[in-house]
Amino acid sequence: MKVTLTIDKQIIHVERHTPIIDAAKKLGIFIPTLCYHEALKPYGACRICMVEVIENKRSKLVTSCNYPAKNGLEVFTASDRVKRTREMVVELLLARCPNVPVIRQLANEMEIKAARFKKKDDQRCILCGLCVRACEEIVGVSAIGFVNRGIEREVNTPFGIESHVCIGCGTCTYICPTGCIEMVVKADAPGCRYLNMGDLALDTCPNSYQCEACKIEDQFFGEMKRVIEDVRSIT
Ligand code: SF4
Ligand code: SF4
Ligand code: FES
Numbered sequence: 001m002k003v004t005l006t007i008d009k010q011i012i013h014v015e016r017h018t019p020i021i022d023a024a025k026k027l028g029i030f031i032p033t034l035c036y037h038e039a040l041k042p043y044g045a046c047r048i049c050m051v052e053v054i055e056n057k058r059s060k061l062v063t064s065c066n067y068p069a070k071n072g073l074e075v076f077t078a079s080d081r082v083k084r085t086r087e088m089v090v091e092l093l094l095a096r097c098p099n100v101p102v103i104r105q106l107a108n109e110m111e112i113k114a115a116r117f118k119k120k121d122d123q124r125c126i127l128c129g130l131c132v133r134a135c136e137e138i139v140g141v142s143a144i145g146f147v148n149r150g151i152e153r154e155v156n157t158p159f160g161i162e163s164h165v166c167i168g169c170g171t172c173t174y175i176c177p178t179g180c181i182e183m184v185v186k187a188d189a190p191g192c193r194y195l196n197m198g199d200l201a202l203d204t205c206p207n208s209y210q211c212e213a214c215k216i217e218d219q220f221f222g223e224m225k226r227v228i229e230d231v232r233s234i235t
Contacts (some may be wrong), residue, residue, distance in 0.1 A: 020064040020075055021049055029062050031077055032086075032106060034093075034177055035128035040137055042066035043129050044210040047089045048106070061085055083110075089118060097123050100178045126182040127153060131172035131181060141165045144172065155180075202211040 003016045007024050014023045019042060021031050034046035038135065051064045054074040061081065065190040076082060087110050094102045099122055107113075129146065132155060136142045143166035147156045157163040173181045 001072040003069050003073075005069050005071065005075060006194045007075040008077055014069050016070070017068040020053075020067050020069060020073075022049060023069050024051075024064065024075070024077060029077055033065060034102070034126060035130060035177065036065040036121075037130055040130065040133045043133060045127065045129050048086060050082055050085050050089070052082050086110070087112060094125055095098075096124070097126055097178065100124055102125065102177050121173045125155060126178055127155075128177060129155075130175045130177065131155060134171045135166075139167065139169055139171050141167060143167075169178050 001016045002013045004011065004013050005023065006012070007020070007027055007029060010027050010029075012023055012027055014026065021033065021036065024031055031049050031051065033049045033139050035043050036049060042065040044066045047063060048060050049064045051067075052075070053062050053067070054076075055070070055072075059081075064075075064077070064121055090103070090106050090110055090112055093100075094107050094114070097103050103126065115159075127146070132145050143158055143163040144155055146153060147160070150152060157166075170183050173183050
């Protein structure tokens, strides 16, 4: 069923429950994102995609990647309230990750020179959860997940030990927007790779490093190709 709403005063008709971010895209309106990916379920973690909506005469801020289009909704993607809140989110991220290019770029675009908040350790992970969801939803192994709470929250393997389900496919590396997870060539097995995420090595090769005869990567890249084709077919 189609619904009618306005985004930045432009009328649009979309299927009910279409995320606002996708409806805005159809109108050529860009909304910045960090934790959103078309191939994954929305998560609403980073808050960069915040927009203001007026619903039942009440105004509120919502995350556009997971807020559904509804009849009569008025959406504003760049109101003063949106800009102020988005700037605050970027400042917080800048305080956490001052040297991450994607965060620096967002800060530059918003003309934020430096974060007002006290810097913690210089980190690279913005806790967007893309790697965790890709590992679960695309690869289907859930080798990594979030652990701890608050400022201790981080991505890790269960119990922080070497994963025995990670297939070393590199999807988490590919999807990570900050370069936090790296593929590293294994010194004692040239041609093979392992994942390096801070102190964590996800070093597991179920095929004893017999890369040339390895069917695991072939299967994985076949599945990835299918997912990418599905995503491309979304108009
Ligand atoms: S490399 Fe391992 S942790 Fe990363 S997505 Fe693939 S299976 Fe998951
Ligand atoms: S490692 Fe990368 S993809 Fe995973 S949560 Fe951190 S920033 Fe996001
Ligand atoms: S992109 Fe919507 S909350 Fe991150």
